Amino acid sequence: MLSIEEKIWDLIDDDYRLYTDAQKAIKMVKPCQMCGWCCKDNNIFITIPEAIRILAYTKARMRKVFIFDKTVNHLRLKNVDGYCVFYDNGRCRIHKIKPFQCMTYPVIFHPIVLEEDFGDKLKVIFKEDFIEFRCGSPIADKCTYVVETKAFQEVASSRLTFLMKNYHLQIFLIKMNILDVFIKNMVKKYPIEKWLR
């Protein structure tokens, strides 16, 4: 049976693998215009490996950058003056290590895209063997990415498995009141260098 720390290392490995797989799967058609619209009034939920990574990179204190959302038992990024705490004049201060959902946006690696109509917020167009995603910026030329359908399915499936694993461990750590302790402890050991190459 794995210790809690071993389970977190396992999640950290999964997180890195998923991130790189998703980066390889996404092909840019039109680049992001860095208009900041998608960093405004956001609910960016953070997994355990992401929380550790962000703290290792920024050296910030947990409560400065995250809030704990009791309604869903999840950490999320703080908003300050209506924008994500890491948004700075059109730039993301944690761009190299930003959360998965920020890195992939407007691509959402979740089966939800097969069923949901996102209205003006996001356009998802299904083609024969790929899916096109357009952001919903009302103030800039909308950025557009495409992902081959097969690659989308593989990454979305791995992401769901990862999120379930993360959530189960997270709920256990919350019940034991040791989530913060483990996150802070792992920050010192986190291999942030491999994200900065």
Ligand code: SF4
């Ligand atoms: S809304 Fe679109 S163009 Fe603007 S920052 Fe986000 S992804 Fe980039």
Ligand code: SF4
């Ligand atoms: S982490 Fe970066 S990309 Fe994500 S919402 Fe914050 S500023 Fe925007």
